[in-house]
Amino acid sequence: MNVKKGDRRYTIKCNSAGQPRPYADSVYDFEIIVEMVSYQTGLWQPNDIDEELVKDRAKALGRDWGGGGPFDPELRSMTKIGPGHWRFVVVEPYTD
DSSP states (O other): OOOOTTOEEEEEEEEEEEOSSTTOOEEEEEEEEEEEEOTTTOSEEEOOOOHHHHHHHHHHHTOOOOOOSTTSOEEEEEEEEETTEEEEEEEEOOOO
């Protein structure tokens, strides 16, 4: 793979996904790590991008939420763990 300065990569780490017990809401707990090739060193380094951009990437790469309907998944928490490292918890209501 040929990388150049300014390239960005996203790593998704799934901590848990699904129902913790029967008849429970589904919980999707995942992390997104954003890195960019530094213009100074040419090495991968954590990349702090705008919070709204991180949310958009999380919807596309992790789990979509925010449809507004009563049975749509919702974002329960978004936590910045460190530079370029975010944790998301999305809950989807149980329906039968």
